[in-house]
Amino acid sequence: MTDMWHAGAPQFWRRSPVTSVLAPLMGQARWRVCGGVGVPAAFSSRGEEEASLRTGAAFTDRSWLSTYLVSGAEAARLLDRVQTRDVSQLQVGHSMRTAAVDDEGRLIDLCTVYRLEEDVFQLAGEVAIGAWLARAAAHFAVALEETTGSLACLQLVGPAIGALLDALGAAQGDRLAAGAMELVEDGSLAFHLCRRGPGTPDAYEMWFSAVTAEHAMRRLLALGETVGLRPVGADAFEALRIATGQPRAFAEFEPAILARERAHARTPFACGAGGLVDLDKPFSGRRALLAAARAPAPRPVRLAIEGFAAARGQSLRAGASLVGVLTSAAVSPSRGASLALGFLDAEPAPGAALEAVGAAGPMRARILGAFEPDPGGPKPRFGRRHGDGG
Amino acid sequence: MxxxxxxxxPPGGGGEPAxxxxxxxxxxxxxxxxxxxxxxxxxxxxxxxxxxxxxxxxxxxxxxxxxxxxxxxxxxxxxxxxxxxxxxxxxxxxxxSHRRLPTMLLKPGTTLALSEDPWEAEAAIAEIAPGDARAYRRFLELVRRFHEALDPLIANPPARLGGDEAALNEAAHLLGARIGRVSERDFAALATMLAAPVAEVLDGYFASPFLKGGLAFDGVIGAFAAPSWNGTFLSFLQRRFASVSGRWGACGHPAxxxxxxxxxxxxxxxxxxxxxxxxxxxxxxxxxxxxxxxxxxxxxxxxxxxxxxxxxxxxxxxxxxxxxxxxxxxxxxxxxxxESRGSVARLTFVIEGLPRLGTHQDEPAPAGRFVIAPDLGYLERALTPAKFGATPAEPAVEFAIPSVHDASMQHEGRHIVTALALHAPLRAAETDETRAAFADAVTQTITRVMPDFRRRVRRAEVLMPRDIEERFGARGGHWHHIDLVPDQAWCLRxxxxxxxxxxxxxxxxxxxxxxxxxxxxxxxxxxxxxxxxxxxxxxx
CATH class of the missing domain: 3.50.50.60 (FAD/NAD(P)-binding domain)
Incomplete structure (x- = not known):
């Protein structure tokens, strides 16, 4: 069996803790770089991988996410300050999707916060925000540890995952509520299981130590044979993200701490993530977002586009007018079309056909609906008024 | 909780809401x-x-x-x-007790009294540096015009930058509106000089190292800076915009x-x-x-x-x-x-009788604000040790003897000397020994221009920047909290x-x-x- 890492990945990419197990499973050496880590683009055909995600059991390697452990007496206070949702209300053993913004309310990243213990949190996201977080933590009694690379993360998706979780010894498994976590210890295998959703049903995360990652990976593959567990690459997972309408950094927005131009960064309201902003609680950037919430914002839309040539950056046209732009696009073999996320700066005129404009010419586009990030738990209901908090 | x-x-407790x-x-x-x-x-x-x-x-x-x-x-x-x-x-x-204290520049063997009256000052300068006498008047006139131009800016609230272009335009408009009448030539000079080193500006007017050193003192007092540093001319202007007597350039001492x-x-x-x-x-x-x-x-x-x-x-x-x-x-x-890095130590001396200036041995020291900064290099050298946490052996000093004109400060024939000494570093801690060592350096410096000063000293108290921070809560012992430099002025302050x-x-x-x-x-x-x-x- 050929190790496709050596066959195709630039050696300056970092390797995921499970690369040594996954690389031999790849049919061809096609890689993507995510967060500086080389991850398989695909293991088999897109159609097969999409079918596994929709009807079977599949997993993808997400170990490239930037992760931070925040602990200490003021850990909740710090995270509550730098996140747009009320982290202090998060119960131990639960997680939530939330957002970090800069002083001007521009998105830094969409993050997931996990409350591991009363004063211990894990923060995960696609952007390396360690330096920013350290600066924000300067005045708080917290310990901050970057755990990127020392943890492995697999995302498991598919209706057959429940049976796999039973086999892994999960006490709750598919009975976990969205956002809830469970520590699974089965002999030499220990990992945190976290259910995602509710927007993406049957999606789970497994977090385990990089030290035991290879062992865990092999055990997972062995147990997964009974339910037909298959690895899927980053491309198929990207298509799933677009299909379920999840905005992400470097696509729907440029992280404010990295954006080369101010205009490239967006507020949560301007990239469909307004649902993750609780303006009734204090947080860094809130004042700017109070003003931004009243400002007109482009409409986030999910689209189906004919053919397989849709791509990020293409314009959306209605008649002779440019009305928007595509920020993400992926092929969906099962639909026989492309799926895309984008923004409409202006509403198409009634009766005007919407088109995405590619290099080969216009492609008919159809709006499927709006998109917004999965809250990672029950839909937030904002509106409480917070006091000083001591 | x-x-x-x-x-x-509210204070006072219950009852009617006040x-x-x-x-x-x-x-x-x-x-x-x-x-x-x-x-x-x-x-x-x-x-x-x-x-x-x-x-x-x-x-x-x-x-x-x-x-x-x-x-x-x-x-x-x-x-x-x-x-x-x-x-x-x-x-x-x-x-x-005195509203128009003259500034007297001192060095061994030379005293230069810069009276508030420009004619008197010009005459005094003519005695030691004839070529600089007229230049001093021209320089004072320029500073006076700067004062007139900038005073509306100083005395009125600055603009607020809101982070957008409109706020920036508004600030620029306000800046233009607030600056008083100023000729095109003065505006160009002002724009150039505001961010300039005080040494550079003084070099453009004067030849006498003694005069330049004494004037440059006002550009660095209170700041962790040397006269060759950008922005120190703005500090100089702040100090020279004194107007306690209602006349520009005065400095005074309350009874x-x-x-x-x-x-x-x-x-x-x-x-x-x-x-x-x-x-x-x-x-x-x-x-x-x-x-x-x-x-x-x-x-x-x-x-x-x-x-x-x-x-x-x-x-x-x-x-x-x-x-x-x-x-x-x-x-x-x-x-x-x-950044708040104090660099001035405050000293109080109790002295027996009045000391004599080295240049005027026959009469006791007059009322004045005395400055010991014999040249620009002296001020530069005074800062160097402070950069590395040490005190200079020859500090630049401003001192006064308020008991000369304020009788309430005389006590049983003893007088009070108050002094500011540059550059005292902000250190983690001060001890009686470090304070005494710096007091000795200041005493020695003053004794060079007032030979009987040391033998008259009965008591010396020193507040180093760390002491100033602890006693008054001034962060870093910095008098202005932060340096007065162009990028920390007006709408940026x-x-x-x-x-x-x-x-x-x-x-x-x-x-x-x-x-x-x-x-x-x-x-x-x-x-x-x-x-x-x-x-x-x-x-x-």
Whole structure:
């Protein structure tokens, strides 16, 4: 069996803790770089991988996410300050999707916060925000540890995952509520299981130590044979993200701490993530977002586009007018079309056909609906008024 | 326990709901100025002072059983005439023991008296540097014109930068509107010189190293800077815009020391109903959402207020009293980066009789502000050891003998010498030995120009920057809280997002030395903050 890492990945990419197990499973050496880590683009055909995600059991390697452990007496206070949702209300053993913004309310990243213990949190996201977080933590009694690379993360998706979780010894498994976590210890295998959703049903995360990652990976593959567990690459997972309408950094927005131009960064309201902003609680950037919430914002839309040539950056046209732009696009073999996320700066005129404009010419586009990030738990209901908090 | 707005009670307890007082943190000159202006406008004001006396760094203190002397600041150079007249400080008891102290530049064998009268000064310069006499008058004339052009900018609130282009345009427009009438040529000179090193400007006018050194002293006093550093000409202007006598360029000494000036400010505030609590140290500013809700004292007492005026350093105000969790991450970071590195030591000497100037052995030292900075290189060399945490062997010194003109400071034939010495480093800790060593260096420096000074010294007290920080709460022992340089001036003072006396929290105002225009016992930041409150609340 050929190790496709050596066959195709630039050696300056970092390797995921499970690369040594996954690389031999790849049919061809096609890689993507995510967060500086080389991850398989695909293991088999897109159609097969999409079918596994929709009807079977599949997993993808997400170990490239930037992760931070925040602990200490003021850990909740710090995270509550730098996140747009009320982290202090998060119960131990639960997680939530939330957002970090800069002083001007521009998105830094969409993050997931996990409350591991009363004063211990894990923060995960696609952007390396360690330096920013350290600066924000300067005045708080917290310990901050970057755990990127020392943890492995697999995302498991598919209706057959429940049976796999039973086999892994999960006490709750598919009975976990969205956002809830469970520590699974089965002999030499220990990992945190976290259910995602509710927007993406049957999606789970497994977090385990990089030290035991290879062992865990092999055990997972062995147990997964009974339910037909298959690895899927980053491309198929990207298509799933677009299909379920999840905005992400470097696509729907440029992280404010990295954006080369101010205009490239967006507020949560301007990239469909307004649902993750609780303006009734204090947080860094809130004042700017109070003003931004009243400002007109482009409409986030999910689209189906004919053919397989849709791509990020293409314009959306209605008649002779440019009305928007595509920020993400992926092929969906099962639909026989492309799926895309984008923004409409202006509403198409009634009766005007919407088109995405590619290099080969216009492609008919159809709006499927709006998109917004999965809250990672029950839909937030904002509106409480917070006091000083001591 | 969480502090809610409703938990806080106004002073006086129950009964009819009274108007919540405006709380002023700090009874220094700026805090008292704010209180006086607000009280004059009919507002209820309560001043909270952590120490047991008024004045902050402009207080007076009794030396054991001896006389009352200025505790830190020792001369009045920057008190603005608008503040004096608007608050009626003379009516409220202000008396100067001397209002027009000449600046006397000293070096061994030479004394140069720069009188407030330019003709006298020109004549004095002509004796030691004939080529510089006319240049001095031209230079003074230029500085006077700069003063006229900039005074409206100094005495009025600065613009606020809102982070967008419109705010920037508005600021530029205001800048243009506020600068007084100025010729095209002067405007070009002003634009060039404002950010220039004071040494560079002086080099353009004078040849005498002695004159340049003495003048450049005013560009570096109070700042961790040498005359060759950019921006020091702005500090020079601040110092030379003195107008205590109503005439440009004067510096004075209140009878009874600087504390007497603080008393006059307080009398102006008290006359309009302001209240004062000494020994009332604030431990926390309570916040409700994006608004202040009051303060909590170190005793645990809570005082409710909708408006709090802080004269403390913005770092202390927002990151220590308010708390970083109530301000945006970037804002907290910006404040943390504000550098406050004091570099001036304050010394008080008790001396037996009056010393003689080396150049005038037959008569006791006259009233004056004496400056020992014989040339530009001397000032440069004085800074070098401080960069590495050491004190210079030959510090630059400004000193006065207030007991010459203020009889209340004479005690059993003994006189008082107050001195500022550059550059004393901000160190982690000072000991009696390090203080004594620096006092000895200053004594030696003064003795070079007053040969009998050392033998007359009976007692010396030293406040190094660390001592100033601990005693007065001035971060880093810095008199102006932060350096006065072009990138920390006007709408950028102390920082773009904390300028114009306002920060990100509604109801919290900044009135300390780091607010526009500067510190230095001017009263202007306190006045500006009061005007900002009156404008924001529609009370004006």
């Amino acid at each position: 969480a502090l809610e707005r409703s938990d806080l009670t 108007e919540r007082p405006v709380l002023v943190i700090g009874a220094g000159i700026n805090g008292l100025a704010s209180a006086a202006y607000l009280a004059r406008a009919g507002r209820r004001v309560l001043v909270l002072e952590g120490r047991n006396r008024l004045g902050g760094m402009a207080a007076s203190v009794r030396l054991d059983d001896g006389p009352v002397v200025s505790e830190c600041a020792h001369l009045v150079t920057a008190l603005h005439p608008d503040v004096m007249s608007e608050l009626g400080l003379y009516r409220h008891g202000l008396r100067f 009874g020391g600087l504390g007497a000036l603080a008393d006059a400010f307080w009398n102006a505030a008290r006359a309009n109903g302001a209240e004062l609590r000494l020994n009332a140290r604030v431990s926390r500013i309570a916040v409700d959402g994006d608004r202040v809700a009051g303060v909590v004292l170190t005793t645990g007492e809570e005082i409710a207020a909708d408006i709090v005026v802080s004269t403390l350093h913005p770092h202390a105000t927002f990151l220590e009293l308010v708390g970083a969790r109530h301000v945006d991450v970037g804002f907290a970071e910006d404040l943390a980066h504000l 102390p920082h773009a997002r904390a300028a114009a006396y306002r920060g990100p929290l509604d109801g919290l105002y900044l009135a300390g030395a780091s607010s526009h225009p500067w510190g230095g016992v001017s009263g202007l930041p306190g006045r500006g903050a009061a005007f900002a409150i009156l404008k924001d609340r529609g009370w004006g």
